[in-house]
Amino acid sequence: MPQMKGNRIMTGAVTTIIALFSCALPAAAHDDLITPNGDLIPYLLMAFVVAAIITLALLYFNRVLKRGIERRTGELKRNQESLRQVIDLMPNMIHVKNREGRFLLINRTMADSLGSTVDELTGSLHSDVHPNAKEMERIREDDMVVFDNGFPQVKMEEPYHFVDGSIHWLQTTRLPYTPADSDEPAVLTLAVDITRRKEDNEALQKSQDELQKLNEELEQRVEERTASLAAAKEELMESLDQLKQTQEELILSEKLAALGGLVAGVAHEINTPLGVGVTAGSFLSDNLKDMAKRFDQGELKKSDLEKFIETGTESSKTLMTNLNRAAELIRSFKQVAADQSSELRRPFNLREYVDEALLSLRPKYKRTGHVIENHCPDIEIDSYPGAFMQIITNLLVNALIHAYDEDDYGHIVMDGTVENDKLVFTFKDDGKGMDNNTMDKAFEPFYTTKREKGGTGLGLHIVFNTVTQTLGGTVRMTSEPGKGTEFTITMPLSEKTV
Numbered sequence: 001m002p003q004m005k006g007n008r009i010m011t012g013a014v015t016t017i018i019a020l021f022s023c024a025l026p027a028a029a030h031d032d033l034i035t036p037n038g039d040l041i042p043y044l045l046m047a048f049v050v051a052a053i054i055t056l057a058l059l060y061f062n063r064v065l066k067r068g069i070e071r072r073t074g075e076l077k078r079n080q081e082s083l084r085q086v087i088d089l090m091p092n093m094i095h096v097k098n099r100e101g102r103f104l105l106i107n108r109t110m111a112d113s114l115g116s117t118v119d120e121l122t123g124s125l126h127s128d129v130h131p132n133a134k135e136m137e138r139i140r141e142d143d144m145v146v147f148d149n150g151f152p153q154v155k156m157e158e159p160y161h162f163v164d165g166s167i168h169w170l171q172t173t174r175l176p177y178t179p180a181d182s183d184e185p186a187v188l189t190l191a192v193d194i195t196r197r198k199e200d201n202e203a204l205q206k207s208q209d210e211l212q213k214l215n216e217e218l219e220q221r222v223e224e225r226t227a228s229l230a231a232a233k234e235e236l237m238e239s240l241d242q243l244k245q246t247q248e249e250l251i252l253s254e255k256l257a258a259l260g261g262l263v264a265g266v267a268h269e270i271n272t273p274l275g276v277g278v279t280a281g282s283f284l285s286d287n288l289k290d291m292a293k294r295f296d297q298g299e300l301k302k303s304d305l306e307k308f309i310e311t312g313t314e315s316s317k318t319l320m321t322n323l324n325r326a327a328e329l330i331r332s333f334k335q336v337a338a339d340q341s342s343e344l345r346r347p348f349n350l351r352e353y354v355d356e357a358l359l360s361l362r363p364k365y366k367r368t369g370h371v372i373e374n375h376c377p378d379i380e381i382d383s384y385p386g387a388f389m390q391i392i393t394n395l396l397v398n399a400l401i402h403a404y405d406e407d408d409y410g411h412i413v414m415d416g417t418v419e420n421d422k423l424v425f426t427f428k429d430d431g432k433g434m435d436n437n438t439m440d441k442a443f444e445p446f447y448t449t450k451r452e453k454g455g456t457g458l459g460l461h462i463v464f465n466t467v468t469q470t471l472g473g474t475v476r477m478t479s480e481p482g483k484g485t486e487f488t489i490t491m492p493l494s495e496k497t498v
């Protein structure tokens with residue numbers, strides 16, 4: 001094109017020169033020009049000079065123009081090439097097709113996907129080179145929608161076959177477009193290969209799904225574990241309840257055993273005065289029978305009667321003393337046994353009650369050499385004598401079993417004072433005492449250091465429960481190895497002082 005323009009200028013220049021000549025020549029023929037000093041200037045010469053100058057100028061302009069055109073052409077070519085380079089370097093597929101489906105422009109990435117070159121594909125029909133007919137049909141339909149509607153279209157995800165048979169996933173943008181060098185409408189397509197991203201997303205989704213599944217499994221397992229733990233706890237609570245029941249039963253049987261022991265001891269104790277009484281009674285009866293016989297036979301002498309009166313008085317005295325003793329034993333036992341089994345509240349005298357308790361417990365200690373003293377004052381208390389008896393029994397039995405060796409002579413003292421409207425009762429032995437470990441555990445149920453000798457470990461536990469629950473008091477124990485043990489029970493004097 002610039003070349004054509006240069007030629008036209010040249011033709012113009014030559015035409016002008018010829019025109020000038022044709023004007024100058026007739027002028028030269030008719031009007032000769034005369035100089036001031038009368039010289040004649042020849043016209044022809046002048047015409048030549050002018051024509052030469054114009055020709056030279058035109059030639060010069062032509063050259064300048066030519067160079068400019070060449071430079072512009074070069075620039076345009078370079079621009080086109082670098083644009084080509086840019087679209088070929090793009091990793092995305094770019095192409096422009098006309099309505100017929102012919103490639104007006106195609107980049108290398110797109111050409112690669114079709115297994116061909118840019119040059120070969122430019123101008124050819126897409127449908128002739130696409131490897132999948134069904135897919136091509138769809139592409140064509142999508143292209144036509146853009147042609148017909150004139151709006152851009154974006155497809156977020158569509159499958160696309162490469163010529164090597166691999167299926168890729170594309171995100172495609174179709175734009176209605178009119179190329180600068182023609183009026184024919186076209187569609188510019190830009191496709192981004194999202195296969196990797198899709199695969200990554202799918203892998204991510206898969207691992208998320210797996211994670212979710214794992215999480216659900218975990219939750220399920222936690223639920224199952226929680227349920228089995230709850231069941232185990234339930235079972236544990238049940239066995240704990242059973243254990244408590246067994247413990248209560250054992251405590252009860254220990255109490256009953258103590259009562260049984262008391263009965264046996266008292267029975268044994270009563271045996272002696274009763275035996276003596278029976279002997280004295282039968283002696284008296286024999287003597288009486290003998291006297292009656294002598295009287296019947298008329299052989300009764302005054303001296304016999306005197307002797308009978310003497311032995312009879314003696315025997316009946318023995319009889320009375322022993323019967324009284326037995327009656328006293330029975331009375332106190334009855335009281336103690338009734339108290340112990342009924343757990344009734346009633347007023348009682350502390351000193352007298354401790355005496356009675358000691359009398360009932362005598363069979364347990366009478367063969368030992370221990371001195372047992374009751375220093376309790378004469379005070380009335382309104383409480384549970386049965387519970388009190390239980391405590392004294394357990395503490396005394398413990399002192400006898402645990403505090404002393406067989407040939408020891410111990411000293412056991414019970415005392416009581418009133419402090420702040422409360423009875424402070426102490427039970428003290430001067431035996432072996434306890435080490436720290438035993439002291440820590442002594443009140444625990446079933447803790448015993450004499451299991452092999454029949455210890456149940458319930459004695460002090462019962463003391464603790466009875467003091468705290470029945471008497472509403474507290475119990476404190478001090479002990480030191482070799483220095484004996486002392487129990488201090490603080491309890492209300494009566495219900496009013498609770």
Ligand SMILES: Nc1ncnc2c1ncn2[C@@H]1O[C@H](COP(=O)(O)OP(=O)(O)O)[C@@H](O)[C@H]1O
Nearest residue numbers: 398399402403442448449455456457458459460
């Ligand atoms: N007076 C005491 N002197 C020394 N140790 C004692 C005394 N009383 C109790 N103990 C200790 O406390 C333990 C617990 O006593 P206890 O509960 O009555 O059970 P048990 O008499 O059946 O052993 C005893 O085994 C013993 O070691």
Ligand SMILES: [Mg+2]
Nearest residue numbers: 397398459460
């Ligand atoms: Mg005991």
